Amino acid sequence: MSGKRSALRSVSFIVALAYLFCFLPASPAMAGWVSNGEMINSPQAKLISMVERQEVSDSLASMGIDPDEAVRRVARMTDAEAQNALNQLETMPAGGSPVIGAVVFVFIVLLVTDILGYTNVFPFVNPQY
Amino acid sequence: MGCAAVSTELSDEGLTQTANISPLYGFNQRENQCGPASLATILRWSGVPDATPEALLPTVYTPAKEGSFLHDIAGEIRAHGRLAHKIEPKLAALFREVESGHPVLVLENRGLSFSPLYHYSVLAGYDLTEETVTLYQGEETPAKEDLDTFSRTWARSGSQGLLALPPGELPADGGEGDILTSIIELEGAGQTGAALAGYKAFIRRFPKSWRGHFSLGGALYLSGESADGVKHLKAAAHLAPDRPEPLNNLALAAHGDGRLEDAVRYADEAISKARAQGLDLKPYQDTLKEVGGAFEVEP
Numbered sequence: 001m002s003g004k005r006s007a008l009r010s011v012s013f014i015v016a017l018a019y020l021f022c023f024l025p026a027s028p029a030m031a032g033w034v035s036n037g038e039m040i041n042s043p044q045a046k047l048i049s050m051v052e053r054q055e056v057s058d059s060l061a062s063m064g065i066d067p068d069e070a071v072r073r074v075a076r077m078t079d080a081e082a083q084n085a086l087n088q089l090e091t092m093p094a095g096g097s098p099v100i101g102a103v104v105f106v107f108i109v110l111l112v113t114d115i116l117g118y119t120n121v122f123p124f125v126n127p128q129y
Numbered sequence: 130m131g132c133a134a135v136s137t138e139l140s141d142e143g144l145t146q147t148a149n150i151s152p153l154y155g156f157n158q159r160e161n162q163c164g165p166a167s168l169a170t171i172l173r174w175s176g177v178p179d180a181t182p183e184a185l186l187p188t189v190y191t192p193a194k195e196g197s198f199l200h201d202i203a204g205e206i207r208a209h210g211r212l213a214h215k216i217e218p219k220l221a222a223l224f225r226e227v228e229s230g231h232p233v234l235v236l237e238n239r240g241l242s243f244s245p246l247y248h249y250s251v252l253a254g255y256d257l258t259e260e261t262v263t264l265y266q267g268e269e270t271p272a273k274e275d276l277d278t279f280s281r282t283w284a285r286s287g288s289q290g291l292l293a294l295p296p297g298e299l300p301a302d303g304g305e306g307d308i309l310t311s312i313i314e315l316e317g318a319g320q321t322g323a324a325l326a327g328y329k330a331f332i333r334r335f336p337k338s339w340r341g342h343f344s345l346g347g348a349l350y351l352s353g354e355s356a357d358g359v360k361h362l363k364a365a366a367h368l369a370p371d372r373p374e375p376l377n378n379l380a381l382a383a384h385g386d387g388r389l390e391d392a393v394r395y396a397d398e399a400i401s402k403a404r405a406q407g408l409d410l411k412p413y414q415d416t417l418k419e420v421g422g423a424f425e426v427e428p
Contacts (some may be wrong), residue, residue, distance in 0.1 A: 033381055034374045034417040036313045036344040040306070045340065049306025054217050080407025
């Protein structure tokens, strides 16, 4: 009887172990480890990705601004500053229409020209010379 | 804007006059199932030899909507270990991919903005002289369509285009951050091997990207290649001296290797960088606790 029970117990232990492995993520998460997903979702990374887009860099180039320099300047913003800019973007009307896309585009271009001191639209941007 | 204007604009972007990727594997689609049919075509091209619309139907077709969502299609591309990447919403970016030999799954709105008629197809070629595009749109053989009409129906869908690329192949065009995000999503889908190939190709194209080295370093370290992982994490820390993320992970890696003094030093530095960035300090303080606790136990 007790032998059967202990056999049962070890079977259930193996089953429990198997479940444990089933639910382990593909790349084991380590306590405190900054995952690639967390890194790319930082405010600074999100803002830089927007500035790097062709549409934005073409537009900056047409104004005589070096797009690489623009990215470098945005990379010098702290996450707190980048978050501030993203918050302003979020207060704009949401939606997927091309018109809203244009609003975001204008915001990003003006943000960069503000940083470079060409324009002075947003009070939260301190120009970096 | 007339035909001539569209093709002249594209020639000015430096695109070759004609490009054609053929033959691709076209499928005769059933009604409303242009999503699975188009997906099967680009998956076959990317090296998934047994992809069929029937097999893909259950995961990408939403019966209630009588159609497929682009995010479901992207998820299915990743499930096959292929890089799903949304291209920039510009005709030049779309044609640049075709010029480089990458077929693109495109969404067209063939109706009007207030009465849409959405359709997925695969763009396999263009001809700026003849002013046509070549599309696989639900038949075994491709069809030619007027460039001007296509430019309008594509723009009316929000200019959406999706790539499915084999491991280690990157989009021809696109911003650094957007490409890296696509690779990270592939890693997030559990496709570590394909993601590693992607990160390696990424740092070949963008050798100065700290985010690229950070991502490759992390993926290598977590898949057991800790020495190479640490090498790339150090490169990331060197390229981005103001960022706390590489130092944080170097602290945990050093702790794992038993280099306890290094671990505490890295963790301390990570906290001061995080403070300068205005970031939440809690995760970085937790790392210090993690590596510092062990430091006290084993001097």
